[in-house]
Amino acid sequence: MPEIIQTLQVNGTIAADSNGTLLVLSERLGGHDTFLTGQLQLGDAAPTAVRILTFDDVTVLRLLDQSPPALTNPWAGVLHLPHGWRARSIPEDLSTAATAARRDLRTLDEAELRYALTFLGEASTDAIRRSRIHAIVRGLPTSEGTL
Incomplete structure (x- = not known):
């Protein structure tokens, strides 16, 4: 795993769409770009890659690994952000x-x-x-x- 700059305790519920499993966070993450990639640690399982999708009122984690860890609903874990917080700067x-x-x-x-x-x-x-x-x-x- 790349150097971790930020870790966050997260929890939420499981949802699914045509592309697979989604983890809907109980609280929206502010200060993160959509499509930021991180690692989600669920219990003692190996970290799994996730794509963070932050919208107006919700943040969703899309599992990127082909073999995701076993999930329970609701779930809790630690989100590792190798890139940390990203400021939205105006070009x-x-x-x-x-x-x-x-x-x-x-x-x-x-x-x-x-x-x-x-x-x-x-x-x-x-x-x-x-x-x-x-x-x-x-x-x-x-x-x-x-x-």
Whole structure:
């Protein structure tokens, strides 16, 4: 396992979808990017790789290992985060575009910022990235508080 920067006591319930088992945390994890990968320690079993999916009001762990440990409902364990907490930083190109258009990125709440940055981060070409920056900036209120 990589060097562990952060460990968290977690618990929740078991759910399933068409892609396999999901562990729904009883409390949403704040401060983590969606798709962050970690290791979940359940009792004395070997740690199992999980993908952390944090949405507006829930955090779900998707098991990545082919042979997951035995689970009981409800479950409890320790989540090891090899990358620790990740701050959501605004990229320079988005910040520059917002400033040039006199739009205020500070008006976005945590969920809106997460959606905007995920939308921007999924751009596959420079042209798509520029278009997405334009769309995000146009949706922001002006620095004076009006659209």
